[in-house]
Amino acid sequence: MSKFSRRQVIGSLFATSMLFAAGSSFAQQQVLRVSAIPDEAPTELQRKFKPLGAYLEKKTGMKVEFTPVTDYAASVEGLINHKLDMVWFGGFTFVQAKVRSKDQIIPLVQREEDEKFKSVFITTSPSINKLEDLKGKTFTFGSESSTSGHLMPRYYLLAAKLNPDTDMKRIAFSGAHDATVAAVAGGKVDAGALNISVWEKLVSQNKVDTKQVRVFYTTPGYFDYNWSVRADMPAELRKKITDAFLALNANDPADKEILELQRATRFIPTKAENYKSIEGAAQNAGLLK
The missing domain is CATH 3.40.190.10 (Periplasmic binding protein-like II)
Known part of the structure; x- marks a missing residue:
């Protein structure tokens, strides 16, 4: 050679060798x-x-x-x-x-549990009992990038022919599921949507008063x-x-x-x-x- x-x-x-490294x-x-x-x-x-x-x-x-x-x-x-x-x-x-x-x-x-995950819609208002009742109301999602706190709740709202951007009085983004519960319980908004798992955890830990805040709609399951x-x-x-x-x-x-x-x-x-x-x-x- x-x-x-x-x-x-x-x-x-x-x-x-350098490429391999x-x-x-x-x-x-x-x-x-x-x-x-x-x-x-x-x-x-x-x-x-x-x-x-x-x-x-x-x-x-x-x-x-x-x-x-x-x-x-x-x-x-x-x-x-x-x-x-x-x-x-x-x-x-x-x-x-x-x-x-x-x-x-x-x-x-x-x-x-993530094979059939769900979102829950919560409220303190006795006049809200179905998705259509959210028309003209104030509402909070979780984070904008949240599946269970925004994307799927929005998907089911649209399926109910309710556009949150035009049919609600005001929408907000709490940033997290527990913050959504706090916003609804504190009267900052009429209703909100969050991850069912966090909701159930907060209920089991007595961190939410279910006599005041209640679930009025649960979505079908999704990954x-x-x-x-x-x-x-x-x-x-x-x-x-x-x-x-x-x-x-x-x-x-x-x-x-x-x-x-x-x-x-x-x-x-x-x-x-x-x-x-x-x-x-x-x-x-x-x-x-």
Whole structure:
């Protein structure tokens, strides 16, 4: 082999090794950066994640850090821009991330409850008993990017031939499900819509007076939350994380605590195709940009 050709080979090998190193940087990192859409207070999200984070550390062999984000959009951008590695998305935020990344976001698991998730409409007004009664009233959604707090409630309002932007007196966005309950209970708005899971949790914790605030409409079921990662996450790590979630067993006391904090009976595999109807609803409502 000539000296010149040997240099070429060495250069080629060096370039290849640099590309490989760049491509395998994910596998070499020691920290799994996790976040969640801020659909509840930051302190509550941290509390819910703490035992799950410790569990994932044992199962993956990596340090797991929970990083709160300021809003729903930040969770999408954080995952796409490699600032986060795994995010708890709602159905709509998953669709936004999938579209923004050109299908480079993969949903791994969802709670069994997320196969048929629901939203509830609440009020303190005795004159509001069906969706059509919201005409001319004040109303609050949760976050603009929330599936259960905005997208699906809007979808069912439109199906009832009620356009919230033109048929209601005023609409607002509370930013979170618990904030929606507070706004309705405090008389800031006539009614609001939120995630059924948060509603049931607040009721069970006696944080809402059901003699004052009541549910007057519950939506049909739809696919919602999931844990998502980027497609560049090594398959081996994806499998470790997926297997860890699927292994959670309510008969084990430690696992039961994790599942209860996640408001889950168990986790099951999911796939992008499950969220086609969410994507369609977002497009029909003009919310997918």
